[in-house]
Amino acid sequence: MNSLGVNIGETVVNIAVLVKQVPDTNSKIQISGDRVDLSTVKMDISPYDEFAVENALQHKESGGGTVTAITVGSAGADKVLKGVKALGVDNIIRLDCDSYMDSNALQSILAQEISSGGYDVVYCGKSAADTGAGSTGPGLAERLGWGSVSNITDITFDGGLTVTSPSEGGNAIISVTLPAVVSCDKGSTKVRKSNVKGIMMAKKAQVDVKAVAAPVSSVSIVSHMMPPAKPAGKKFEGGESAQTVAQLLRDEANII
Amino acid sequence: MSDTIVIAELSKGKMSHTTNELVTAANKLGTSCTVIVPCLDSSVATDASKISGVTKVIAAKSDVFASYDAAAWAEAIDTVAPSGTMITSASAQSKDLAARIAARRSISVVQDVISIDGTTLSTPIYSGKAIQNVSINGDAVISVRANIFPPSDNNGNCEMQVIDTTGNVSTAIKEMVQRASQRLDVSEANIIISGGRGMGTPANFSHLEEIADKLGAAVGASRAAVDTWDEIPHSMQVGQTGKTVNPNLYIAVGISGAIQHLAGMRSSKYIVAINKDADAPIFQHADYGIVATWEEALPVLSSSLSSLLG
Ligand SMILES: Cc1cc2nc3c(=O)[nH]c(=O)nc-3n(C[C@H](O)[C@H](O)[C@H](O)COP(=O)(O)OP(=O)(O)OC[C@H]3O[C@@H](n4cnc5c(N)ncnc54)[C@H](O)[C@@H]3O)c2cc1C
Ligand SMILES: Nc1ncnc2c1ncn2[C@@H]1O[C@H](COP(=O)(O)O)[C@@H](O)[C@H]1O
Numbered sequence: 001m002n003s004l005g006v007n008i009g010e011t012v013v014n015i016a017v018l019v020k021q022v023p024d025t026n027s028k029i030q031i032s033g034d035r036v037d038l039s040t041v042k043m044d045i046s047p048y049d050e051f052a053v054e055n056a057l058q059h060k061e062s063g064g065g066t067v068t069a070i071t072v073g074s075a076g077a078d079k080v081l082k083g084v085k086a087l088g089v090d091n092i093i094r095l096d097c098d099s100y101m102d103s104n105a106l107q108s109i110l111a112q113e114i115s116s117g118g119y120d121v122v123y124c125g126k127s128a129a130d131t132g133a134g135s136t137g138p139g140l141a142e143r144l145g146w147g148s149v150s151n152i153t154d155i156t157f158d159g160g161l162t163v164t165s166p167s168e169g170g171n172a173i174i175s176v177t178l179p180a181v182v183s184c185d186k187g188s189t190k191v192r193k194s195n196v197k198g199i200m201m202a203k204k205a206q207v208d209v210k211a212v213a214a215p216v217s218s219v220s221i222v223s224h225m226m227p228p229a230k231p232a233g234k235k236f237e238g239g240e241s242a243q244t245v246a247q248l249l250r251d252e253a254n255i256i
Numbered sequence: 257m258s259d260t261i262v263i264a265e266l267s268k269g270k271m272s273h274t275t276n277e278l279v280t281a282a283n284k285l286g287t288s289c290t291v292i293v294p295c296l297d298s299s300v301a302t303d304a305s306k307i308s309g310v311t312k313v314i315a316a317k318s319d320v321f322a323s324y325d326a327a328a329w330a331e332a333i334d335t336v337a338p339s340g341t342m343i344t345s346a347s348a349q350s351k352d353l354a355a356r357i358a359a360r361r362s363i364s365v366v367q368d369v370i371s372i373d374g375t376t377l378s379t380p381i382y383s384g385k386a387i388q389n390v391s392i393n394g395d396a397v398i399s400v401r402a403n404i405f406p407p408s409d410n411n412g413n414c415e416m417q418v419i420d421t422t423g424n425v426s427t428a429i430k431e432m433v434q435r436a437s438q439r440l441d442v443s444e445a446n447i448i449i450s451g452g453r454g455m456g457t458p459a460n461f462s463h464l465e466e467i468a469d470k471l472g473a474a475v476g477a478s479r480a481a482v483d484t485w486d487e488i489p490h491s492m493q494v495g496q497t498g499k500t501v502n503p504n505l506y507i508a509v510g511i512s513g514a515i516q517h518l519a520g521m522r523s524s525k526y527i528v529a530i531n532k533d534a535d536a537p538i539f540q541h542a543d544y545g546i547v548a549t550w551e552e553a554l555p556v557l558s559s560s561l562s563s564l565l566g
Contacts (some may be wrong), residue, residue: 025496025516029385036386047497075508102364103355129496130382133367134348137327138467142359147426150328150352153490162430166348166491167324168268168444173431180426186490186497219364219396222376222389233527235534235545239552245528245544246560253526253543255447255504256471 013065013178016114017056018136019049019084019125021077025129034223045080048125051184053084054191055155056123063155066090070113072106074098078207086194086202093208103135104218109212110136111143120178121161126151126185137183146182153187155247258395259311259340260286263333264293265350267444271303274345276407281400282343283408284372285310291497292337294321294329297416308412315416317551320423324349328423330356336419337437339395346399346502358397364398366390370404370523383496383519400500403446403525405516435491439465442494445474447505448521450494452478454510454531455550457548458487463554470561476501478511495520511549513538 023029023110024042031037045053056067061124068091069075069084081092095109114122122141127134134150141148163178166188176182194202236244249256260282265274273290276466282289288311293301301315316336320328328442334357342357344350347367358365370387371378377398381388392398435441442448449464449471461475468475476499477492494501496519506524511517513529513536522541532549539545546553 023382025383025519029382030410031386036382043506072519101359103364104364104368107359108362131367132383133355133365134351135358135365135367138352138355139365142327142330142356146327148352149427150326151348161439164433166441166443167432168442170432170434172323172429173433174427175430176427188490190382210412217364219366219390220393222391224381225387225389227384227387227522228378230541230543231560233539233543233545235539235542235543235547237547239532239546239548239556241532241546241548241558242557245559246564248544249505249526249528250564253505255526256561 012122013059013063014117014119015056015059015065015067016053016117016119016122017067017069017084017089018110018122019053019069019071019080020046020125020128021071021073021080022046022129031224031226034225036224043076043079045083046129048127048184049189051186051189052123052125053089054189055089055182055184057088057192058155058189059121059157068093068117068119070095070110072097072101072109072212080254081201081207082205083194085205087192087196088198089207092205093210095212096209097212097214097225100221101214103133103139105214105217107136107139107143107215110140110198113210114140114144122181124181126182126183134183137181141181144179144181147176148182149174150183151174151179152182152186153185154189155182165177258286258291259288259338259339261337261342262289262291263342263344263350263353264291265345265347266294266300266377269300271300274402275304275406276307276410277405278343278345278400279307279309279408280405281369281372285341285343290338292316292333294318294333295513296321301416301418305414305416306410306412307408308410310412310414312414313416315418316421318421318423319419320425323429325423325425325427326352326356328425329353330360330423332421332423333357334360335421339396341392342397345401346401351399354397354399361395361397363395363397364392365399366392367399369398369400376409376430380523384522395414401523403502403504414508439468440527442474442476442492442501443499446503447471447473448476448494448501448503449473449507449509450476450478450502451509452511453480453484455481462561463550467554467558467561470558470565478517508538508542512536513541532545
């Protein structure tokens with residue numbers, strides 16, 4: 001912008017943010033038969049995606065642009081899209097899909113959507129609270145031929161991006177040229193909360209639902225199970241027992 | 257069965273012990289095992305040629321390996337690696353790389369594998385609250401958690417090839433900010449001692465540091481500690497919105513054991529809990545629980561360790 005606040009031939013940034021619906025992290029996970037049963041579980045936005053949304057909104061606020069939130073999932077996931085709409089996201093898109101997809105299938109359809117939408121930057125969570133994988137950001141970037149930075153904790157907008165990302169022995173301050181995919185960790189930024197006006201507006205918002213053709217998954221789920229129960233531990237009373245525990249760490253556990 | 261390809265794990269420019277564990281995992285999946293060593297100087301790759309169970313070592317030598325750029329690393333490694341199922345460690349950087357390489361090859365990636373049975377792989381889901389068993393059909397890239405597969409020994413001697421590689425860098429490191437303390441990061445440590453709100457004040461973390469120094473451990477924290485005290489940085493936080501750790505020993509001091517904290521550390525091999533409340537949930541996950549205040553227990557632990565470790 002020039003001193004009069006007029007855009008001089010600047011293109012506005014087209015920002016995408018990926019959000020996923022996952023079980024609330026406080027919820028108990030149960031197995032029925034040999035599959036996880038989520039029928040009674042409360043669903044919510046994946047925690048790190050909240051940081052992705054915050055960074056996307058701040059990116060827009062720093063220099064203009066639009067923010068589009070995209071999810072891949074079934075109609076139930078519209079709730080998460082409305083939730084981020086209430087925070088100030090401009091457009092909400094759901095790529096309609098109801099079944100398990102492996103990383104190859106998921107990233108393929110996301111890559112198609114991102115290329116056809118003409119985005120300049122994609123924000124996503126460092127990992128989804130269900131998979132814990134952290135695959136989607138870097139995998140999507142590779143398919144688009146874009147650069148990527150992962151697990152960032154801080155970001156500043158200066159035409160390109162400058163981010164802070166953990167590296168061996170400390171933090172790296174990295175400059176990133178667009179287009180790029182940025183996967184977000186919790187950092188020092190506080191995420192905004194929605195207000196009544198935002199929530200009312202989001203209620204009326206229309207989710208842009210798109211059909212997708214995903215490639216066949218080569219990874220398939222065989223079964224789910226509970227983690228093997230740990231053998232009952234030993235419990236001691238009183239501070240003096242720390243000596244016994246130190247001894248056990250050496251003689252029984254063999255780790256010190 | 258086909259060839260499996262291990263991407264060697266390096267730490268501070270040296271071959272990491274984790275690479276031996278990756279070879280064990282590779283030998284469960286395939287009959288032959290090629291280890292790719294991303295390096296600036298190929299001499300580090302000779303360590304890989306000594307690992308038992310390795311068929312061939314390729315030192316992938318390139319300037320891009322001076323600092324991590326996901327795109328450039330994936331390109332450089334992909335160019336030299338044969339086809340087959342590929343195995344990396346499950347460190348944050350290697351998981352990122354695994355995802356990149358899989359996408360480059362249009363195959364799938366399975367992260368944080370904790371067991372391999374034929375072509376069935378197990379991974380924790382919902383932060384370890386359940387296990388998912390998947391079967392892979394064709395080649396995939398998989399990352400394997402540390403401290404689960406026994407390390408292959410170093411009685412091998414196989415052929416080694418050096419290939420110069422290139423990759424296109426798309427990010428640039430402007431500056432490296434060293435960690436304020438010389439202490440290990442929780443994500444790099446084999447032993448972690450963490451403090452929670454029960455430590456009372458951030459200054460009391462010095463008692464944890466004293467024990468950490470004796471054990472060569474990292475110091476971690478609960479979110480309550482990180483959120484309450486500015487002196488405790490987020491980089492120390494273990495848990496669902498902090499780091500997921502998988503050490504041999506995790507000592508939780510003044511930590512109640514909330515589900516989100518457990519999410520980050522429940523897969524530790526051994527867990528010790530020190531808490532004054534006998535009903536604290538952390539005790540349900542502890543191999544060794546000490547019901548006491550830390551004020552009583554830590555001095556005893558510290559002096560016992562001194563005499564045991566000499
Ligand atoms: C979305 C979400 C994400 C979260 N992510 C994380 C995360 O990543 N990591 C995380 O840790 N938490 C996380 N939390 C927070 C979590 O729910 C708990 O609030 C937090 O772990 C509690 O920390 P604490 O155990 O230190 O504190 P408290 O629960 O307050 O426990 C303190 C413990 O110290 C004991 N104690 C007190 N005094 C002493 C003494 N003198 N000696 C010995 N013991 C003593 C008490 O008996 C008590 O058990 C998250 C929560 C949410 C909702
Ligand atoms: N089905 C999905 N729909 C939208 N975004 C997703 C989906 N799966 C993963 N993501 C995004 O990718 C991040 C990492 O997911 P994962 O690779 O599964 O750990 C998440 O935090 C989301 O931002």
